Amino acid sequence: xxxxxxxxxxTRKVRKYTHRASEKFVIKExxxxxPPSQTLNFxxxxxxxxxxxxKTIDFSSKASFRFNKQKKAFLxxxxxxxxYDYHCS
Numbered sequence: 610x611x612x613x614x615x616x617x618x619x620t621r622k623v624r625k626y627t628h629r630a631s632e633k634f635v636i637k638e639x640x641x642x643x644p645p646s647q648t649l650n651f652x653x654x655x656x657x658x659x660x661x662x663x664k665t666i667d668f669s670s671k672a673s674f675r676f677n678k679q680k681k682a683f684l685x686x687x688x689x690x691x692x693y694d695y696h697c698s
Contacts (some may be wrong), residue, residue, distance in 0.1 A: 630687040634676055 614625045652660065668676060684695065 624692070627690045630683070631682065632679070632683050634679060639670075 612620045614620050649660075680697075687693075
């Protein structure tokens with residue numbers, strides 16, 4: 610933690626990151642199960658100007674095992690502080 614002084618003269622503790630790492634997970638095979646684009650024709654009828662979509666990714670049992678193994682190795686090699694942030698994107 611590092612102390613920072615604000616404009617009003619008060620100090621506060623701010624986390625200082627000392628290490629950053631990233632690693633890609635290689636997808637060997639994938640299948641798109643999205644509905645056909647014709648199912649979106651209702652947008653022109655409703656005159657919708659914004660569309661929000663989500664992605665759901667399901668791993669096979671083999672891919673899930675590989676992902677968790679790679680994640681465990683990555684964390685083992687990169688945790689250098691007591692507190693750390695990890696996120697998968």
